[in-house]
Amino acid sequence: MTSTDDDAVLLRRDGRAGRITLNRPRAINALTHDMVRRVDAALTAWEHDDAVATVVIDGAGGRGLCAGGDIRLIHDDARAGGGAGATRAFWRDEYRLNARIAAFPKPYVALMDGLVMGGGVGVSAHGGVRIVTERSAIAMPETGIGFAPDVGGTYLLSRAPGELGTHLALTTARLDAGDAVRSGFADHFVPRARLADFAAALADTDPAEAVRAHAAPAPPGALAPHQEWIDHCYAAGSVEEILARLRDSGVPEAKEAAEAMATKSPTALKVTLAALRRARRLSTLGEVLNQEYRVSCASLADADLVEGIRAQVVDKDRRPRWSPSTLAEVSEADVTRHFAPLGGAELGLV
Template sequence: MSDILVERTGALGRIRLNRPKALNALTHGMVGAIDAALDRFGADPGVAAILLTGEGARGLCAGGDLRLLYESAGPGFAEDFWRDEYRLDARIARLEKPFVAIMDGITMGGGVGLSGHARHRVVTERSRIAMPETGIGYLPDVGGTWLLPRAPGEIGTYLGLTGAQMGAADAIFAGFADALVPAAALPGLVDALAALPQGAKQEAGHAAVRAAIHARAVTPEPTPLGEARALIDACFAFDRVADILAALAADGSEFATRTRTTLLEKSPSSLVLTLRLLRLGRTSARLEDCLEREFHASLALLAEGDFREGIRAAVIDKDKTPRWSPTTLDAVDLERIEAWLAPRAAPVFPVPADASRPAPASRGAR
């Protein structure tokens, strides 16, 4: 069986991730297959919308296949994979045809890249969405440093540093999703999308997709992140991780204490790098600018950071005891962190002549 299932059902072009035993973890071949499917459906006037789903009951996509990255010989495999993956993420954000992502179950890392930039993003009561990369010595990539800074207040800073999971309500609140559709209503949504009128103009097509989604959507429960926002805004407003930790210690509440403990388990270098990228992402004009920085920083982390050690501890040996280097925040070399932002390969996105053009509409507000 193929890792990607591509089919047309009525007016709907379907892309189904098909590695359910691996939580649909993304491979380089899958990236190419999705890109080819977008070519096919984009050129087909009978396709009114494109739908991304994951096979199996556990999730859309748990992220990139970390074992393949760890076992690859040399940096060339990772460079090629990330280059094509990030270009695909940017393409999804710029698609003219309605692109619907159903983020049912686990949707993390590379899964967020495929879905979080979509025009129409659906979550269910089973959704568990996160960017947990600092826990493996990495960074919230696939455009995470674009999405996270556009969450309300400092919610994105909190999510990016801690890797905390979001349910449906939190994902909508943070700007990672648009509507909550119960899992039981998903087959009806797919049928409605397949029955969309063909040949509709762009905005009419998007309006029809929104109507199909919201006809089946329900109001989410109160958001835990919203309830904690005042504390998060106060403690995560700083540009140094040490100051964030100090603010959490000074607050002393159960939430602050638990959050501080979580941060102290992460790679110190990854925390500092991630915060720097989140602040740069806040003022970036284009998603592509964030992806470009993430690309070069990813290559640096793989070559000389904690990424390989994080994968070893989480996926290879599974001992859950990574040996970070350095082990403490005060030992992180800030000049080295800045050097990780410098270009290490040919650019993913050559700067266009119209680089000042408006970026895609933000999915949230500060």
């Protein structure tokens, strides 16, 4: 299956199910602004169509549902200056879509098979019926590109058990199927061998009945045995103290986590920790998305966002030159400016 600008989102009716297929397989279905608009338009049409009882979203190509947003566009827009208006507009529509999915009045079934990252989490993990398979690998990789988790990611991460969400956000570690269910990113495990039958059943079957027929107990998560040291180390009040606890823990996996964090943007690490702690005090997804929009817009002025995307996606040398290059050089003012009100440009969700 190939895609062009005209068919990057495939829409069809399958019995009483409205089917959305993200169709940029060469980019693992990374979201463009036009794709966000098309998904939103489909939800508008199907919300008011009595013939549609369920909405189902999946990804073409077999590699994953969605690997995130089109960060090359963000890179080019930020480099061009002028306030990166195209990126701000993209985020505005994307975050509003995330909120809409969470509040959608009909069952919204996300087939989270394969890779689900960043923006892919936003169009799936806020749905009402979230399905993972043994191939699922779910992550919020933003600190690796000089950014902070968005698309409602800090809402989900801040509500994961203990400090698991902090670990995931700061290290960009991936969730397998078992951990995704345990941490609140997914609801049900359907073995991939049954996934096609499960999806077909949604044409004329209520999702709850389809789950009963096809789901199985989720396998144990790889991170579950590590909850104790994760909770202890990441409960610290600063990124510096978290790193110290990880390195002093005597646990090999904790030291590996510290090594992973050491490669991330120092600014992004500190902003992300602040965003997670603030998100815990916010009541609704809409409030957290409002905060994320402030953080994202402020990040357009960070050299690390352009540099991180350059190193990971554009040049692919995997050698970002962060500025500031150390945690000690990132001041409290550097962090707090990311949360400053935007005045008339606020996202404005409730």
